[in-house]
Amino acid sequence: MFSDQSANIITHPTGYSGRGGELSVSVGVVSPEMAIPTLNAINTWNNLKPILGNIIKTNHNVPNDQFDFESVLLHELGHCIGLNHPTLSSESGLSGPDRNYTKTMRGANNMLDLHPGLDGVIGSNDDQRNDDVNLFWFHRESNNPFANPPTVDSTTYSRDLHDLPPGHLFAANANLETARLLGFQNSEAIMQQGISAGETHRALSMDDTTTLRLAMSGFDREAGTNDDYTLALEFAGVTDTADIVVSFNSTGFSSCEINATESKPGHFVVRKANIYFNDNIKWFFNTVSNAQPNLTITANNARGSVSVSQNDQLLIDISLLPGVHEQTPADYWLRAETPVGRYWLNDQLEFVRSDLSIRAYGGSLVSLDRFSVFNNLANGLPLGEYRLTFAVDDNQDVIFDGNFADTITINITP
Structure with missing residues (x-):
């Protein structure tokens, strides 16, 4: 947070005046195709639920030659509510990996001092930055950009390098390589600059949420006082008069x-914000809402209803997009109503005959992409109709609720 020009500036979203409470900021779009990905990005920021493994390079719905509009918008919305890049990024004039050094201003020598330290990882806690002036707010106790402490304010976060833990030389930022060094795979701050075609960055990391929470501690930078606020982004529909307006232009890649x-x-305090996407870029507009988990069960890659001959191979897959419910504790179920009774998939991935519900798995909601639960010839199955339901609950109590579900009907024919 929040400025390239001063070491001690925090920027707040539109409408903040120092009074606590809920702060509503409207977001409008100029094109209907932007609506669902914009609603998704709004939901993600409003939920402020960080996860590890938020960078998805495969197993998603984005073609390899297109850029995910929702992922890029999530990043740009962060800028429009006051967040900066955590790294030097393109505005530094640097190129390549050097852009991943932690955000700083030039010091007295009027140059950026860049050395990755003994670990050789740019952006980690042993970088040697000489007199560069740190702009990054780090967790005082750990200097871990993937920390998620219960209290975030100036008592737990600092940009003063004298507050670093013993042995640390500089503030570590949440880039992919630093994450790997810390043992976290495919994890990075959404506010980190850059995305490749075919990737999705649709979930926040800890650094994104803690930085916003720091701003939400208000002018006094102390959590739990009267000037604290919460942020509620609101979708205003197709309009050019919202607090934040998302539109197209023909320059650059995207910008806020x-x-x-x-x-x-x-x-x-932000007074007005505009987000621009270059309309010459091949953008992918997600059509799946993240407001609730999206479940899919397919048979031989078909949904709804399918007929399969006993001579055919039968492949049953399940997929799950948790949306903003990622990491929520849940029960997973797969029930099969068959010509010879009710079956359940158990935790050994075996179908078991039972009139009582049997849970397949209990744990956090995570993304599944075409996870196979049956792959065999259909000649061992009796003729008739099979109705399979893949369901997850919004809790983890080993009681079948089926809050979110998808069903397929399979007709086994001679």
Whole structure:
């Protein structure tokens, strides 16, 4: 957070005046195809639920030659509510991996001092940055950008390098390589610059949420006081008069342009923001809402109803997109109503005959992409209709609720 020009500035979303409570910020779009991915990005920021493994390079619905509009919008919305890049990024004038060094201003020598330290990882806690002025707020106790402490304010976060843990030389940021060094795979701050075609970055990391929570501690930078606020982004539909307007232009890749004024020393407030996407880029517009988990069960890659001969191979797959419910504790179920009774998939991935419900798995909601639960010839199955339901609950109590579900009917024919 939040500025390239000063080491001690925090920028707040539109409408903040120092009074606590819920802060509503409207988001409008200029094209209907933007609606669902924009609603998804709004839901993600409003939920403020960080996860590890939020960078998905395969097993999703984005073609390899297109850029995911929702992922890029999630990043740009972060800028429009006050968040900066955690790294030097393109605005530094640097290129390649050097952009991944932690965000700083030039020091007295008027140059950026860049050395990755003994671990050789750019952006980690042993970087040697000489007199560069740190702009990154780090967790005082751990200097771990993937920390998620219960309290986030100036008592638990600092940008003063004197507050680093013993042995640490510089503030570590949440880029992919630093994450790997810390033992976290495919994890990165959404506010980290850059995305490749075919990737999705649709979930926040800990650094994204803690940085916003720091701003939400208000002008006094102390959580639990009267100037604390919560942020509620609201979808305004197709309009160009919202607080944040998402539209197209024909330059660059994407950008957020803001107008902000200083409301109090060290604190700026966004007055108006515009997000632009280059309409010459091949954008992928997600059509699946993340407001609730999206489940799919298929037979031989078909949904709804399918007929399969006993001479055919039968492949049954399940898929799950948790949306904003990722990491929520849940029960997983797969029930099969067959010509010879009711069966359940158990935790050994075996179908078991039972009139009582049997849970397949209990744990966090995670993404599944075409996970195979049956792959065999259909000649061992009696003729008739099979109705299979893949379901997850919104709790983990080993009681079948089936809050979210998808069903397929399979007709086994001679």
